[in-house]
Amino acid sequence: DAGVTQTPRHEVAEKGQTIILKCEPVSGHNDLFWYRQTKIQGLELLSYFRSKSLMEDGGAFKDRFKAEMLNSSFSTLKIQPTEPKDSAVYLCASRRSGTPYEQYFGPGTRLTVL
Amino acid sequence: QQQVRQSPQSLTVWEGETAILNCSYENSAFDYFPWYQQFPGEGPALLISILSVSDKKEDGRFTIFFNKREKKLSLHIADSQPGDSATYFCAARGQGGRALIFGTGTTVSVSP
Numbered sequence: 001d002a003g004v005t006q007t008p009r010h011e012v013a014e015k016g017q018t019i020i021l022k023c024e025p026v027s028g029h030n031d032l033f034w035y036r037q038t039k040i041q042g043l044e045l046l047s048y049f050r051s052k053s054l055m056e057d058g059g060a061f062k063d064r065f066k067a068e069m070l071n072s073s074f075s076t077l078k079i080q081p082t083e084p085k086d087s088a089v090y091l092c093a094s095r096r097s098g099t100p101y102e103q104y105f106g107p108g109t110r111l112t113v114l
Numbered sequence: 115q116q117q118v119r120q121s122p123q124s125l126t127v128w129e130g131e132t133a134i135l136n137c138s139y140e141n142s143a144f145d146y147f148p149w150y151q152q153f154p155g156e157g158p159a160l161l162i163s164i165l166s167v168s169d170k171k172e173d174g175r176f177t178i179f180f181n182k183r184e185k186k187l188s189l190h191i192a193d194s195q196p197g198d199s200a201t202y203f204c205a206a207r208g209q210g211g212r213a214l215i216f217g218t219g220t221t222v223s224v225s226p
Contacts, residue, residue, distance in 0.1 A: 042218035056213050091157055105157030
């Protein structure tokens with residue numbers, strides 16, 4: 001099985017732009033997660049979907065961040081409008097539902113906002 | 115509010131030594147504790163995990179020691195190798211299959 005796929009691997013945006021990051025989970029996984037990773041804060045949860053239903057979201061990220069599960073094998077994370085403080089690595093992960101199945105991460109998208 | 119804390123932030127050991135990474139948590143409802151290893155430019159990968167019903171888990175050179183009463187756990191890397199140089203994240207999950215909550219990581223450097 002292919003692992004979690006994320007595109008693009010790198011993104012550079014001007015302040016105020018809208019960017020869309022993409023994720024394809026491991027086939028058969030019905031839980032999907034978006035995390036933001038920075039050196040200071042570590043990994044912060046943005047959204048958690050189970051079978052396309054939103055289960056959890058990171059309260060601090062609600063206003064400009066919107067994740068969607070377009071179908072069971074594709075998710076997007078939209079940031080609108082971008083700000084320089086959004087510069088970080090955005091990680092997507094997936095797992096089979098139920099405990100304690102392993103959560104598999106993609107390679108991440110490095111976002112730089114100028 | 116940081117529910118999972120890790121220390122030290124960084125650690126340097128000589129090849130062959132044992133590296134000890136510490137983790138503590140606040141929520142007594144957490145019942146599953148995985149450790150992830152991350153190399154630069156890659157996503158984190160599961161290294162080893164433990165359930166709260168156990169106090170020790172071994173996998174080769176990697177061992178988790180878990181103290182439920184004190185809400186602490188540690189990862190021991192025995193006979194450290196230069197290839198173990200990476201950032202290690204402690205994570206925790208509450209009952210009901212919720213999302214993992216991660217610590218801020220410990221960066222380990224193993225000198226030959």
